[in-house]
Amino acid sequence: MPAPIRFDLADRIATLTLDRPDRLNALVPEMREGFEAALAAAASPGVKVLVLRGAGRAFCAGGDIGWMAQALEEGRWAEMEALLDLGVTVAHSLATLPKPVVAVVQGPAAGAGMSLALCADLRIAAAEAAFSMAFAKIGLHPDWGGSVMLSRLVNPALAGELMMTGETVDAGRALALGLVNRVVPADQLDAAAQALVGRLAAGPSETFARIKATLLRNQGLDAESLRARLVAEGAQMKAAMRHVDAKEGLAAFLEKRAPRFQ
Numbered sequence: 001m002p003a004p005i006r007f008d009l010a011d012r013i014a015t016l017t018l019d020r021p022d023r024l025n026a027l028v029p030e031m032r033e034g035f036e037a038a039l040a041a042a043a044s045p046g047v048k049v050l051v052l053r054g055a056g057r058a059f060c061a062g063g064d065i066g067w068m069a070q071a072l073e074e075g076r077w078a079e080m081e082a083l084l085d086l087g088v089t090v091a092h093s094l095a096t097l098p099k100p101v102v103a104v105v106q107g108p109a110a111g112a113g114m115s116l117a118l119c120a121d122l123r124i125a126a127a128e129a130a131f132s133m134a135f136a137k138i139g140l141h142p143d144w145g146g147s148v149m150l151s152r153l154v155n156p157a158l159a160g161e162l163m164m165t166g167e168t169v170d171a172g173r174a175l176a177l178g179l180v181n182r183v184v185p186a187d188q189l190d191a192a193a194q195a196l197v198g199r200l201a202a203g204p205s206e207t208f209a210r211i212k213a214t215l216l217r218n219q220g221l222d223a224e225s226l227r228a229r230l231v232a233e234g235a236q237m238k239a240a241m242r243h244v245d246a247k248e249g250l251a252a253f254l255e256k257r258a259p260r261f262q
Helices: 031-044 065-075 077-096 112-118 132-140 147-155 154-167 171-176 186-201 207-217 223-241 243-253
Strands: 005-010 013-018 049-054 100-104 109-111 121-126 131-132 168-170 180-183
Touching: 005 031, 005 100, 013 031, 013 186, 031 077, 049 112, 049 186, 065 077, 065 243, 077 112, 077 147, 077 207, 077 223, 100 112, 100 186, 109 112, 112 131, 112 147, 121 171, 121 186, 132 154, 132 243, 147 154, 168 171, 171 180, 180 186, 223 243
Parallel strands: 013 049, 049 100, 100 121, 109 131, 121 180
Antiparallel strands: 005 013, 131 168
16 A cells, blocks of 8 residues: 655745545554654754645645444554544644645645645645535544644634534635635645745745744643643544444445534
8 A cells, every 4th residue: 555645845845745545645643653753853954835636636634534433343452542643743744844834735634634734834725625524524623733722723713613514615715714815726736835945945044933932822732731722622523433423424424415413
């Protein structure tokens, strides 16, 4: 099986690519090693910018529902919780990485996929991109930093609406809400991303690191308090996964029917 994470470095620009295009880059435990290695490499002095991408037509569809449903049915709690703990590590690493992180979103970014995109400092999207905090639709709580990062970007009422309804937000509305920085036609996405990333790579790295720290501080956060919020979010997801609504939500999704929640 091909490695589910690719990492490339050229001209001091690192690119982390989710590489499960046949599954819309859905997240699975096999990605742990790739994420950890890529994030460690991105933190090296030879990297000035990190780009997040998804292979194929999607950015990331979130957790792999088929895998989650089977793991839940078999009671493989340790594996599921390890994937959630990986989300804490990834979200914290991206937010505290002392260099710009840019997400390039060409298609769907749902559930933890939207969370991952929100963990970037900047987001550039194709007109066909779509975002959804889809967790509640299957009886689950946001994870991989989704609730924390969304609450940094929009007001509490809107964050609550997007998390509770799981509404899909198209690229135009995402731009209006401040969820993305720029929207371009799909055939211009790579060129626009390259121009933005190239500009950042030519910029003052030390200043960018200070700006990221300032942005956290201006929202009352630092590395320690951010991690505490991410861990608390993960605890809510772990509890949600053990509730009957999670099993029903996952089954309903796979059976393509409306869920019958408690």
